[in-house]
Amino acid sequence: MTKTLRNRRLRYSVVMIAVIALVAVFVVRLVDIQVVQADELSQAAESKRSIPVTLYGTRGTIVDRDGTALAESVVRYNITTSPRLVKSFEGKLGGTRVKDVSVDQALSAIAKASGGDVATMQKNIAADPKSDFAYLVKGIDVAHYEAVRALQVPWLYPEQQAARSYPTGAATGNVTGFMGTDGAQAGLELAYQKCLAGTNGSETYERGEDGVQLPGSTVTQKRAKDGGTLVTTIDSDLQYMASQDIADAAQQLKAESATATVVNAKTGEVLAVADYPTVDPNDVDATKDPGAYGSRALTAAYEPGSTIKAAIAAALIDKGLASPTTQAVVPYSRTFPWGGTIHDSEFHPTENLTLTGILRDSSNVGITELGSKLTTQQRYDVMREFGLFEPEPAIDYPGQPTMNYGASPQWDKQTDINSMFGQGISTTAMQVSSIYQTLANQGVRIPLHMVKGCQTEDGKTIDAPDVQSKRVVSAAAATQTVDMLQSVVTGGTLVGMKPISGYNIAAKTGTAEVADGAKGYGADRIISVAGMAPAEDPQYVVTVTFTKPQTTKWSSGAAPAFRTLMSQVLEKYRVAPSTTQARTYPSTW
Amino acid sequence: MSTNLALVDPVVAPSRAPRPDSVRPERQRPELVEVTPTKAQRRARPRVAYAIVAIAALGLLLLAQLGISMALSQGAYTLSSLKTEQTGLTRTQASLSEGLKVLESPQNLARNAQALGMIANSTPVYLDPKTGTVYGTPTPATPEEATGNTANQVPNSLLGDVPLAARPGDTATSKENSAAAPAAAAAAPAASPAAAAPAAAAPAAAADTEKAGASSASDQPSAKSSVESDANQLQAPTTR
Numbered sequence: 001m002t003k004t005l006r007n008r009r010l011r012y013s014v015v016m017i018a019v020i021a022l023v024a025v026f027v028v029r030l031v032d033i034q035v036v037q038a039d040e041l042s043q044a045a046e047s048k049r050s051i052p053v054t055l056y057g058t059r060g061t062i063v064d065r066d067g068t069a070l071a072e073s074v075v076r077y078n079i080t081t082s083p084r085l086v087k088s089f090e091g092k093l094g095g096t097r098v099k100d101v102s103v104d105q106a107l108s109a110i111a112k113a114s115g116g117d118v119a120t121m122q123k124n125i126a127a128d129p130k131s132d133f134a135y136l137v138k139g140i141d142v143a144h145y146e147a148v149r150a151l152q153v154p155w156l157y158p159e160q161q162a163a164r165s166y167p168t169g170a171a172t173g174n175v176t177g178f179m180g181t182d183g184a185q186a187g188l189e190l191a192y193q194k195c196l197a198g199t200n201g202s203e204t205y206e207r208g209e210d211g212v213q214l215p216g217s218t219v220t221q222k223r224a225k226d227g228g229t230l231v232t233t234i235d236s237d238l239q240y241m242a243s244q245d246i247a248d249a250a251q252q253l254k255a256e257s258a259t260a261t262v263v264n265a266k267t268g269e270v271l272a273v274a275d276y277p278t279v280d281p282n283d284v285d286a287t288k289d290p291g292a293y294g295s296r297a298l299t300a301a302y303e304p305g306s307t308i309k310a311a312i313a314a315a316l317i318d319k320g321l322a323s324p325t326t327q328a329v330v331p332y333s334r335t336f337p338w339g340g341t342i343h344d345s346e347f348h349p350t351e352n353l354t355l356t357g358i359l360r361d362s363s364n365v366g367i368t369e370l371g372s373k374l375t376t377q378q379r380y381d382v383m384r385e386f387g388l389f390e391p392e393p394a395i396d397y398p399g400q401p402t403m404n405y406g407a408s409p410q411w412d413k414q415t416d417i418n419s420m421f422g423q424g425i426s427t428t429a430m431q432v433s434s435i436y437q438t439l440a441n442q443g444v445r446i447p448l449h450m451v452k453g454c455q456t457e458d459g460k461t462i463d464a465p466d467v468q469s470k471r472v473v474s475a476a477a478a479t480q481t482v483d484m485l486q487s488v489v490t491g492g493t494l495v496g497m498k499p500i501s502g503y504n505i506a507a508k509t510g511t512a513e514v515a516d517g518a519k520g521y522g523a524d525r526i527i528s529v530a531g532m533a534p535a536e537d538p539q540y541v542v543t544v545t546f547t548k549p550q551t552t553k554w555s556s557g558a559a560p561a562f563r564t565l566m567s568q569v570l571e572k573y574r575v576a577p578s579t580t581q582a583r584t585y586p587s588t589w
Numbered sequence: 590m591s592t593n594l595a596l597v598d599p600v601v602a603p604s605r606a607p608r609p610d611s612v613r614p615e616r617q618r619p620e621l622v623e624v625t626p627t628k629a630q631r632r633a634r635p636r637v638a639y640a641i642v643a644i645a646a647l648g649l650l651l652l653a654q655l656g657i658s659m660a661l662s663q664g665a666y667t668l669s670s671l672k673t674e675q676t677g678l679t680r681t682q683a684s685l686s687e688g689l690k691v692l693e694s695p696q697n698l699a700r701n702a703q704a705l706g707m708i709a710n711s712t713p714v715y716l717d718p719k720t721g722t723v724y725g726t727p728t729p730a731t732p733e734e735a736t737g738n739t740a741n742q743v744p745n746s747l748l749g750d751v752p753l754a755a756r757p758g759d760t761a762t763s764k765e766n767s768a769a770a771p772a773a774a775a776a777a778p779a780a781s782p783a784a785a786a787p788a789a790a791a792p793a794a795a796a797d798t799e800k801a802g803a804s805s806a807s808d809q810p811s812a813k814s815s816v817e818s819d820a821n822q823l824q825a826p827t828t829r
Contacts, residue, residue: 169745
């Protein structure tokens with residue numbers, strides 16, 4: 001009995017040991033597979049089935065103030081092939097009957113479907129027949145791509161490519177800039193690269209033998225992040241009108257270039273900044289002059305000429321040194337102790353003008369006589385406060401001139417005088433616009449800006465410009481200056497301009513001499529008009545500038561374009577017409 | 590279960606600490622025990638039915654598992670084909686919206702408006718519906734004075750192969766179109782009465798407001814504006 005019992009116990013023990021041993025083996029193996037070799041095994045397994053996918057983060061859209069796309073990402077396709085595999089095949093080639101298709105037949109069918117060129121394709125394939133990669137056609141749109149795909153040529157490998165489309169073309173090309181093969185090249189595309197750029201992500205999925213994705217096998221390593229939407233303050237329709245207006249006028253005037261700006265006087269928003277010539281971002285190669293790739297209104301510094309006189313007049317009134325009716329005896333020319341001479345643009349006998357009259361007739365002699373009541377430092381400071389001598393603080397745009405003038409002017413005696421009528425100092429068209437915005441907004445300058453901000457994918461707004469308004473001159477000084485500028489339109493240098501029915505307009509002309517690069521000034525001029533309407537409560541500030549016009553050298557040449565653009569602005573924004581008569585002061589005494 | 594207990598018990602028992610009375614007699618005759626199950630034990634004994642139920646359940650489970658698995662992989666195929674379809678549709682949508690944006694571009698609108706013979710009046714005139722005041726001097730639009738009546742100077746290469754809208758009559762296909770053709774051909778003269786019409790309507794409307802008095806003044810603007818728009822609509826067919 002005990003023996004049987006012992007036997008049985010032994011048997012049980014052996015079985016137990018065997019079982020434990022077996023389990024131990026399994027455990028060891030399990031640990032080996034699951035822990036020790038886990039990584040390489042799962043890698044090996046995955047690489048057999050798993051397919052990596054790039055998730056494309058789309059570059060953000062640039063939109064105008066109404067949400068109209070100025071620049072957007074679109075999908076284009078490159079058709080590539082493996083020259084090694086290019087040979088005749090049996091297929092339908094878009095037809096209905098299966099037939100033998102030769103390489104040439106296939107290529108000409110591809111060319112027809114894609115709008116490509118057979119010769120280029122043949123050349124690319126022949127370049128290296130053993131290679132595994134060659135482009136056949138680049139950058140075709142969806143319709144063409146579908147057509148190519150329908151041919152079912154076995155050795156075609158389409159690849160997707162992100163591209164950029166600019167629906168408004170050259171109208172906003174100067175603002176948006178454009179993309180090149182190496183990324184953003186100009187304009188807001190470049191300045192707001194960080195906001196616009198998307199980040200690619202990646203995921204993998206596993207697929208079965210027939211290429212169908214296995215359920216639940218998708219693993220996202222990194223989420224793709226789309227770029228933000230850059231919201232500008234530009235009005236694309238108005239921008240087009242402005243572009244069209246100055247292009248027409250510049251061709252009539254045979255001007256080298258032209259700019260126009262439209263600014264909301266109350267908010268400092270730039271509604272339009274037009275350039276001529278300008279770039280069509282959809283076809284950059286068509287523009288030969290790289291100078292036209294950006295916006296001259298923002299980047300080209302020039303001597304503004306008489307448009308600066310309004311700033312001097314406002315400063316004189318603000319400091320209590322003059323009023324609109326302050327009297328001056330204004331001869332045609334003035335000679336200074338150091339031998340320098342200035343004179344007015346047209347000969348006139350000595351006149352008794354008020355400050356209003358000086359602005360009306362744009363007298364250089366007159367403004368220097370009264371302007372000298374301000375010290376050089378005072379004039380310099382007020383110009384700085386009007387926004388001159390420094391890059392536009394709220395505009396982020398590549399290529400703006402760096403202006404480091406320091407706290408006090410480095411002017412010689414003659415430049416000290418000349419600066420009062422806008423020679424010897426340089427500004428951009430946008431800065432002149434800023435002066436008139438300040439005057440229009442009762443002396444409070446709002447830094448001009450053309451971007452509202454960047455709306456990121458998660459709904460936040462970043463990159464909003466720092467728009468802090470600042471009083472430059474008193475409200476009274478600004479209002480009186482605007483009133484004086486109405487005389488320019490009613491009886492001064494703009495008297496020839498056809499009035500805009502129903503509106504009082506305050507504006508100032510500028511005819512600046514262009515430094516010839518050596519010492520003096522040549523025969524060329526930059527003519528401009530800067531103004532606002534309606535004068536009793538200015539809403540919009542418009543400037544137009546023409547560089548080196550040939551058919552006329554007088555600022556009146558710029559007036560028709562100013563009038564057209566201003567009337568379009570007033571009509572587009574339904575500005576209530578003036579209900580009062582133009583306020584003016586006596587010009588003479 | 591209960592039978593097992595009866596058989597196993599003796600094996601287990603020796604390993605334990607000796608338990609005198611109850612264990613000993615069993616140990617002496619372990620194999621001789623004839624277990625007579627009680628009624629309850631007999632009832633507790635496994636029956637074929639249970640086995641069948643268990644196996645059937647297992648089978649069902651396996652089948653369900655198989656079914657779910659099949660459905661899932663079938664779903665994968667559906668998903669795959671739907672995804673392909675979605676990609677295609679997204680592509681079409683993107684391509685169409687891209688085309689639409691080009692058609693919406695100011696260049697395209699302007700040149701089409703010109704092609705249809707439209708001109709912009711450079712002296713806007715406004716009517717304040719509250720007071721009936723007319724701002725500005727109504728002036729007929731003339732091609733010479735019009736703003737934006739010149740050929741497009743602002744290039745947009747995307748418009749390269751976008752056709753212009755045809756002026757009615759140029760491609761007259763219906764009777765209505767061919768009837769409208771003469772009127773459209775005389776588009777420039779037709780523009781003057783069109784521009785003058787609102788101006789003519791305005792003083793009359795202003796007079797209405799005065800007669801109506803303060804009580805109905807708030808109703809008047811809407812009535813007036815409908816009159817206005819009617820006047821425009823009467824003009825519209827000739828220039829369509």
